[in-house]
Amino acid sequence: MPLAEPVSDVDIERIVAQRVVPALSAQGFCWLDGVLGDVTGGAVLEQVRRMHLSGALKGGQLMRAAPGVKRSAVRGDRIAWVCGAERGCDAINALLVVIDKLVMSAARTLDRPISHRSKAMVACYPGGGAGYVKHVDNPNSDGRCLTCIYYLNKDWNTKEHGGLLRIFPEGKPYVCDIEPLFDRLLLFWSDRRNPHEVQPSYATRYAITAWYFDSEERAEAKRRCRERSDSENSNSSE
């Protein structure tokens, strides 16, 4: 069910009530097509392409890199973090406004204390078999609660281009494959319920991801982190 263009707050409330909340509650993930429409979605794609062509996307750091493991063997994407207020990012900002409204509306209905999000991660898998091995975004309660990925790939042909996002729902005997299609928004719980992988991509594959925080889990994670660094400091001064 595509969202109308331009998407109004009433449309958002309706889609959240009819699609997002039931799917997140029942299966832990949900995707929507036609989120921004051709014009605004096309403008987002253009801005991402410009970032890519200007060299703004870089190989980022691994969170927990094992010694001797090359980043590209784990994840082959190139990324940049944007808040939306940068020059040349106004369409990306419009996307973030829509996702914020969807998520805040879902959080109210689900009674989750979601208060803020990360910057947006603009990602490009440059083809040549680049992917991202199976992982959980938030395995250790770092506060990230909901992962939202907006895909930007026109004329994507999975047989030829690969690049599926495969979710392995925890404890279920099946997997769910999501094609990274233009103007599609995927939402899923960021914790251990949704291990996922990006299968090797053989064409340039663009996506924008934002992570929404549960304010209580985030506060607890920050408290743990402060305690750890206090105890490390006191140990090192002994």
Ligand code: OGA
């Ligand atoms: C990630 C990730 C999935 C995708 O960046 O952590 O799993 O479909 N991305 O791009």
